[in-house]
Amino acid sequence: MKKVELLSPAGTLEKLKIALDFGADAVYGGVSHFSLRIRSGKEFTFEDFEAGIKYAHERGKKVYATINGFPFNSQLNLLKKHIIKMAELKPDAFIVATPGVLKLCHDLAPDMPLHLSTQANVMNVLDAQIYADMGATRIITAREISLRDLKEIKKELPELELEVFVHGSMCFAYSGRCLISTLQSGRVPNRGSCANDCRFPYEMYAANPETGTLFKLEEEEGVGTYIMNSKDLNLASHIKEILDSGAVDSVKIEGRTKTAYYAATTAKAYRMAIDDYYADKVDSERYQYELQSLQNRGYTDAYLISRPFEKHDTQSLDFTMQLGTHQVSGVVNAAGTHFLCKYKTLPNDEMEVVFPLGSEVAIVDNEIGSTYERDGKFFVKLKQLKAENGKIWDEVHSGNVNPIELPTKFPSYTFFRIPAHPDMNTAPKK
DSSP: OOOOEEEEEOSSHHHHHHHHHTTOSEEEEOOSTTSSOHHHHHHOOHHHHHHHHHHHHHTTOEEEEEOOOOOOGGGHHHHHHHHHHHHHTOOSEEEEOSHHHHHHHHHHSTTSOEEEOGGGOOOSHHHHHHHHHTTEEEEEOOTTOOHHHHHHHHHHOTTSEEEEEEEEOOOSSSTTOOOHHHHHHSOOGGGTOOOOGGGSOOOOEEEETTTTEEEEOOOOTTTOSOTTOBOEEEOGGGHHHHHHTSOOSEEEEOOTTSOHHHHHHHHHHHHHHHHHHHTTOOOHHHHHHHHTTSOBSOEEOTTTSSOGGGOOOOBOOSBSOBOOSEEEEEEEOTTSSEEEESSOBOTTOEEEEEOOTTOOOOOOBOSSEEEEEETTEEEEEESSEEBTTSOEESOBOTTOOSOEEOSSOOOTTOEEEEEOOGGGOOOOBO
C-alpha cells in the first residue's frame, strides 16, 4: 500500500536535516529570489542545497526545489540559467507557479518532475487537467479547496498526485493574491517578500468626502483591531478524514522561515498522526500537545473539512501572535554531547526532552545530571552547568554560546523545553 507523504519546510540546511530526522519523508526549499521566500532563499547557497539533497537521498528521502516566484521579463535569461543549475543538483522535483515557468522547466529539464505551486490556485478538475497536460506531475492545491473537490479531481485524474497543506500560516487573501504589503511597503507577496501587513493592528476611521469630516471608530472591548489576521492552520486531528478520502498523496507543512523547533515539532506531530492512522488508531491529544507548544496565532481547521461560509472562527482579532504552552530552553549539538542554551537555565531545572520518534536515550544519574521518564515523557536535569571549556556556570542564558555538557548522549538537534509562563508572552494584545 502506498502511504501518504509527509512534506516539511526546509529554510536552512540545519532545518532540512531536522525535519527529515524528526519524521518528514520529503522537504521543500530553494535558492535565490526565484524561490517564493526570499529570506529563506538567501539562507541556502547552491552548495548547502546540494548537501541537503545528498543528506536526504542517503536516507531514502526527497527534496523538492522551489522555483515558484513570478519573474519579470528582465529576469527570464537569469531564470533559465537558474533552472539549469538547479537541475544539475538533482532534486526530486521542481515546484513552479506559472504556466510559462512550467513550460520553461519542461523544456530545460525534461526529466524533472514538476509540481504546480499552490499559488496557481487550482480548485477544480478543469484547471488540474490543463496543468497535467502541460507536464505537471503533482498539483499543490489551493488552501481554499474542499476535501470533496479533491476527491473529484482524483476520480477524474487518478495518476495526478495531489498535495494539500495541513499546517502553518494562512493567507488573509486568496492564496497569496494580496497587494496590501505592496501598497504599504513595496514588498510584493507573489515575489517572495510579503511583509505580513495583515498581521498588524489597524485603527478604523469613517470619512465624509463632501465635508472632510473624519471619525475614528472606537474599538469594542475584547474584540480587537487585528481585522485581517488569519489564524494558523492545524489539521492534525483530521488526518483520518484526509487519508480516508484516498485523494491525497502528500500532506504539507508551511513555514520555511520559522524556527528549527517548529520544523522538528511539526514533523514529529504529523509523523505520529500519519503512523497512527496506518496503525488504525488516533490520539489527537498527543499530536496537539506538541503543536500547542509552538507560537501561533490561534488554530483553525480552515476550509478543507468545512466550506468557507461555514467557518466563523478563522481570524485572531485581538492578538497577532501568542506564545505556545512551552518555551525552548536548549538545543543539542550535532554530536549529541552538549547543548546550547536558548532560555535561562539553572542547575536542577527540569527540562522536557523532544527527540525524533524511535530515538533511544539512556536513563542515567551521574555527576553531570540525570535523565528519566514520567507519564510517557522524557526529562533531563543538569546538576551542574559545565561548559565545554571546563568552566562551571551558576546559570546560563540564551546569549551564552558555550556548549554545556550533557549527562549522556542525545540524538542530534534534540530540543529541551520548559512550560511557558505568562510573563514570557510578549505578544501584543488589545
